[in-house]
Amino acid sequence: MRICILTLHDVFDTGLAALLDTFSTANALAESTGTSSTRFDVAIVGVRPRVSTSQGLSVPVLPATRLARPDVVLVPAIGAKMPDTLGVALERRDSVDAQALLRDWSAAGTLVGAACTSTFVLAESSLLDGHHATTSWWLAPFFRERYPHVVLDESRMIVHATRLVTAGAALAHLDLALWIVRRRSPALATLTARYLVVDPRPSQAAFAIPDHLAHTDPCVERFERWARRRLADGFSLDDAARAVSTSPRTLTRRLQSVVGKSPLAYFQDLRVERAVHLIQTSTRSIDEIAAQVGYANGMTLRTLIRRKIGRSLRELRRQP
Numbered sequence: 139m140r141i142c143i144l145t146l147h148d149v150f151d152t153g154l155a156a157l158l159d160t161f162s163t164a165n166a167l168a169e170s171t172g173t174s175s176t177r178f179d180v181a182i183v184g185v186r187p188r189v190s191t192s193q194g195l196s197v198p199v200l201p202a203t204r205l206a207r208p209d210v211v212l213v214p215a216i217g218a219k220m221p222d223t224l225g226v227a228l229e230r231r232d233s234v235d236a237q238a239l240l241r242d243w244s245a246a247g248t249l250v251g252a253a254c255t256s257t258f259v260l261a262e263s264s265l266l267d268g269h270h271a272t273t274s275w276w277l278a279p280f281f282r283e284r285y286p287h288v289v290l291d292e293s294r295m296i297v298h299a300t301r302l303v304t305a306g307a308a309l310a311h312l313d314l315a316l317w318i319v320r321r322r323s324p325a326l327a328t329l330t331a332r333y334l335v336v337d338p339r340p341s342q343a344a345f346a347i348p349d350h351l352a353h354t355d356p357c358v359e360r361f362e363r364w365a366r367r368r369l370a371d372g373f374s375l376d377d378a379a380r381a382v383s384t385s386p387r388t389l390t391r392r393l394q395s396v397v398g399k400s401p402l403a404y405f406q407d408l409r410v411e412r413a414v415h416l417i418q419t420s421t422r423s424i425d426e427i428a429a430q431v432g433y434a435n436g437m438t439l440r441t442l443i444r445r446k447i448g449r450s451l452r453e454l455r456r457q458p
Contacts, residue, residue: 140181140209141178141209143157143180143212143214144239145183146230147232149197151192153214153308154311156214157314158182164302181200182197211240211251212252212315221277223378237259241264250301251303253310253313255273257272263449268287270288271304272306272342274292282398291398294306295310295340304360305317312442316331325448338448341448345421353398357382361378362408365404369405369409369412371400373405375390377404409431412430412445412455413430413431414443416430417455423424
């Protein structure tokens with residue numbers, strides 16, 4: 139399989155290294171286990187002759203426009219981490235040229251993948267329009283505002299659409315590379331993950347900070363403060379709207395725009411977040427914790443936690 143890693147100026151050092159190290163580890167393991175036919179030929183390419191990382195390191199690149207179409211092209215994140223700097227980076231000429239190249243390769247049948255902030259580069263190309271995608275969890279409000287035609291689910295670590303794959307924040311580059319390896323050999327992907335000491339991580343939800351997202355919008359922030367005081371009580375949309383001095387329709391629209399959820403779904407997320415904190419920091423039983431966050435029994439809470447963050451109660455209790 140021929141893989142191009144398309145790097146832009148200010149590429150995220152860890153993201154680039156994670157992609158390279160995962161494929162090189164997979165190749166070494168394939169060789170040692172006698173399955174060298176499963177090989178990943180990786181080339182670092184660029185739309186400019188010189189590329190530097192966000193830490194100032196020089197990256198040797200091949201000219202992307204002179205290469206034959208690859209089977210897969212992966213775009214590692216760029217170093218801009220916040221909306222203001224990311225917006226500027228997306229307007230750079232190398233980003234615009236990379237978007238055109240991605241459109242050409244995608245039209246010719248190449249699988250296109252991106253992780254973390256490079257999902258914005260992919261979205262800028264319009265390739266994600268009408269498709270499901272994920273991105274860095276803290277940039278989800280900015281992503282929704284900028285790309286209303288993309289169906290975003292930032293809780294997921296990996297989202298696959300037709301000839302497209304997106305991954306979540308930062309070390310999701312590992313998950314993206316392992317996903318590519320798994321397409322060729324599930325056994326090799328499992329072995330590679332063991333050598334890299336990477337657990338399966340289907341969700342970013344365990345890492346997201348709900349009030350960080352809420353603080354991007356005053357209405358949502360007021361709702362979040364109101365909701366945290368009432369986690370043990372029942373939910374009423376009318377009561378919530380009155381508490382934040384708006385209408386139920388406006389509150390619903392603002393929550394959907396900022397966090398991509400209904401007020402009830404966000405309320406339930408806050409309940410789960412509080413429950414996980416209590417599980418990890420107290421010795422209370424699951425039934426006691428369930429009652430404290432408004433659920434009738436521990437079984438319901440167990441199911442919600444497993445569904446939302448992909449971890450069991452035992453796994454959460456083990457975490458430091």
